Amino acid sequence: MSGAQAARANGAGRRIYEHIRAQIAEGIWGVGARVPSTRALAAELGVSRTTVSAAYDQLAAEGFIVTSPGRAARVAAVAAGASLANGTLARRATKHRPAKLSAFGQRLQAMRFTPMPASAPLPFDFLYGAVGARDFPSMSWRRAYLAAMLDLQSRLYYAPPEGDEGLRRALAGYLGRTRGLRCLPEQIVVVNGSQQAIDLCARVLLDADDTFVFEDPGYSMARRCFEATGAQGLNVPVDEHGLVTQDLPDDHRVRLAYVTPSHQFPLGGTLPIARRQELLDWARRQCAWIVEDDYDGEFRYGQHPIDALASLDTDGRVIYVGTFSKALSPQLRLGYLVLPTELQEPFQKAKRLTDRHAPVLEQRSMAALIDSGAYERHVRRMRREYERRREALLGAIARELPQGTEILGAAAGLHVVMRLPLTGLGAELALITAARRRGVAVYPLSTSFATDARSSPSQGSAFVLGYASLSSTQIVEGVRLLGEAVRELSGSVLD
Structure with a gap:
């Protein structure tokens, strides 16, 4: 036939x-x-x-x-x-009882998540967390991936939940060289991005009657992970230097503190050594864990990156969370935990129950990039390129936006916080709408607070501007158009 x-x-x-x-x-x-x-x-x-x-x-x-x-x-x-x-x-339509969710499911259903951005971005999208596709080291990655595919295995079976041995060994060396963090490969668990690392911390370390310390403002998706366990968040304020450690609570129910000490998200402060030591001392007194999210620690401008908080930890209280999302791509979904010795076994078991292990070919490709030096060369190249884009952003803001505009967190990372001299409860939404009409997308700082910061008209309007996915030319034009939107609103009454 x-x-x-x-x-x-x-x-x-x-x-x-x-x-x-x-x-x-x-x-x-x-x-x-x-x-x-x-x-x-x-x-x-x-x-x-x-x-x-x-x-x-x-x-x-x-x-x-x-x-x-x-x-x-x-x-x-x-x-x-x-x-x-x-x-x-x-x-057939019949009367039935509503679906019964677990307590965990009910907490998730009640949560309000920040909407995902549109799949088709505007021409000038200052989205934090996005990086430029053109910046991905495609040739290096392709060579490493093909080599991993051609390295034939005797059989195909599940890999160890803690991750590929070669990647964990490469990571141990990399963290020692770049973050001052001395660790053994056995302390590392490879995960599907830092979000899974945070989720595992929540599941393994928190119960419903516990409390956790969280920076305010802070990374809302991490906050949601901890809240989903039923634990109560204790919000500690942040200033220009990061977490205000003198406000850390003396509460026997506290089981962990989530911090971003190298580049506080979103305000950008770097936690000074005195506060770092106070935080470590507090954790020892409380018998609490510290989850250190080092989400973009590679990118500091004009000086060497700050060593990780975990490098100062002599009591085994710090859980270090790292990711390749900012240096390579958030779509890669590769991150890692560096764990105190006593937490290695429960985290390995939790990872195995969750999804067995992270994708093996990607892990081996990543190990090859680190071992060959290609990854660190890429990071150095991108640090120089991102510094140029940052300078383009700061220069354009100085030219196009009104006097009194304040910039926070520009010394490191891939975003800045811009506070505009626009007040009134409707100012934030009005500017977002006016900017979108011009093809510019900006994102409010208010969503990073534990409570709605927009409830106070005296706070002004602040936005998190990510610049990693835009070229310098796009950044300059985007800020020019944003300036037009601001001038349009400055002549109107916002209430």
Whole structure:
């Protein structure tokens, strides 16, 4: 049989299957009714008996008819309360109890998440967390990935939950060189991005009657992970230097503190050594864990990156969270934890229960990039490039935006916070709307606070401007258009 003939036979068989199924749905053939023999139906329709037999086999496999050798096929009993329509199984409308969710599910349902940005970005999108596709080291990654694919394994099976040994060994060396963090490969667990690392910390370390310390403002997706356990957040304020450690609570229920000490998200402060020591002392007194999220620690401008808080930890209280999302791509979904010795086993087991392990080929490709030096060369190149984009952003803001505009957190990372001299409860939304009309997307700082910062008109309007995914030319033009939007609003009353 040629390919065209086979396609026609398959199409005819599908139509026969759908026709008989629809007749059963409409009650034309009731339960127990005989259906035509394959020979008779084939003769009636002018198709081969094989085509009809294939359709009957499919109906029997799905439970619509019952067949047996030497006996006529009959309509089977369809599940009670169900009807068939348009080729789908549809439940008749009946009264039923609402779906019951677990306490965890109910907490998730009640949470308000920041909407995901549109899949088609505006021409000048200052989205934090996005990096430029053109900046990805495609050739280096392709070579490493192909080499990993050609390195044939004797068998394909699940990998260790803690991650590929080669990547963990490479990471231990990299962290020692770049973050001042001395650790063993055995302390590292490779995860699907820093978000999974934070989620594992929440699941392993918090119960519903516990509390946790959180920076305010801070990274809202981490806050949601901890809140989903039922634990209560204790919000500690942030100033230009980061977490205000003198406000750390003396509460026996506190089990952990989540911090971003190298580049506080979103305000950008760097926690000074005195406060770092105060935080470590507090954790020791409280018997609490510190989750250090080092989300973009590689990118500090004009000086060497600050060593990780974990490098100062002598008591085994700090859990270090690292990621490749900012240096390479958030779509790669590779991150890692560096754990105190006593937490290695429970975190490995939690990772195994969650999703077995992170993708192996990506892990081996990443290990090859680090071992060859290509990853660190890429980071140095991008640090220089991001510094140029940052300078373009700061220069454009100085030219285009009104006097009194304040910039925070520009010394490091891939975003700044811009506070504008626009007040009034409607100012933030009004500027977002006016900017979008000009093809510019900006994102409010207010969503990073534990409570709605927009409730106070005296706070002004502040925005988190990410610049990693834009070229210098796009940044300059985007800020120019944003300046137009600001000037439009400055002449109106915002209340």
